[in-house]
Each structure stands twice: as C-alpha cells, then as structure tokens.
Amino acid sequence: MTDLAVTVSYSLSALGLLAGVGVVLAMMRSSRVDSDRGKFAWLLVIPSFAGLSYVLMTLNIGIVEVGDTEVYLFRYLDWLVTTPLLVGYVGYVAGAPRKWIAAVAGADALMIAVGLGATLATGIATWVGFAVSGGFHVVLLGVLYLVFPRFARENRERYRLFKILQNHVGLLWLAYPVLWIASPAGFEYISAVGTAMIIAYIDLVAKTPYVYFVYSERACFAVDPVSA
C-alpha cells in the first residue's frame, strides 16, 4: 500500500516499538544477577520482531492480493511469533505451570493461524475461519480469567503485575476481531487505509506499554515463586 498516512503510521509504530526494545534492554541491564536477566530476555523478542515487521511493511514487503484487497503477511507472522509470548508471559507472571502456559500459547497461535486463513479465504470459508479463530480467542480468555488467577492468588508479590497484564491483554485484544469484521476482510465498513492505520497504533499499544508495565513492576521478580 503506497499511502502516506499508512507509511507515517507504520513508521511511528516501528519507532514506538524501538522504544519498547530500549525498555526491555534497560530492564535487563538493571537486573543484578544473570538468572534475573533471563526473566526479561523473552520479552526482547516482542518489540524487536514487531519493529522489524513494521519496517518491512513500511517498505511494502510481503503483501499478497486477495480479491481487491491487500494482506500484509508480516502482520500475521509478527502476531504468530509475538502474541503467544505476550499471553504466555502473563501465565509466567501468575506462576502457572508450564502446561497451562503452553496451552494458552497454543490456543493463541491457532487463533492467529486460522485468522490468517480466514483473511486469505473468500466466501463462506472466511466466516467459518473467523468463527474458529474466535473460538480459540474465547479459550485464551478462559485460561486468562479462569485458570491463571488460581495460581496468581498464591503469588502476592506478582499479583499486581498479573492483574495489569491480564486486563491489558484481555481487554485490548478484543479490538482485533471487531476491527477485522469492520475491515475489508469482513464487511468493509472501514477502508484498507483506515484499517492499516488503526492496527498500527493498537499493535504499538499492545506491546510497548506491556513491556513498560513489566519494567515498572520489575521489583516483584526479586522473589521467585519457584525458589522462594
């Protein structure tokens, strides 16, 4: 898409994500022990992979045509890599066992993969795909609100950060399926340009503030629920 407003929005998003990389690096530097750094290292993937995707999208790389609309493949690749980390990390903060973290990350990856399928499909397959992807979103929300709190409640130091991240992911992400329905992939109430601009900003809000919240609450990691 060669639209100035989209190029500007994508570039701003890339810059904002770069700031997110800075936040994670600052967090890693501020940890005194190496094992602490590891708790933040996974987070580095989130803004850096997304930032790189935004640079490629700004350069119009990785676009496929579906009917008369353009789909950015790097958007979905970015989501496929970074959203399981965003939601899985909430489970880690809660102190949930690995199997639940893997379950939520798996449901998330399926939500995105099937969502891409729905976006590339035409006709009825689009809506079947949307419903299946939406089903995985509901599973993800179920784990976030019904399973993770059980573990988080036993973790007093981390509970505050858990609640912040739970609601950040649980509420903000609802915007994506709504926007998808309104976009050219769905009913086309919003133009391709409008959709691209809105997603650029929501993606940024989903990532840089997220790592900033972890940064501002990083003291809670001083007490490790596993070793404590």
Ligand code: RET
């Ligand atoms: C799609 C369409 C099909 C139905 C559903 C969707 C959900 C997408 C979500 C994406 C979240 C992206 C994030 C990106 C961060 O940068 C695939 C739009 C349910 C929830 C958080």
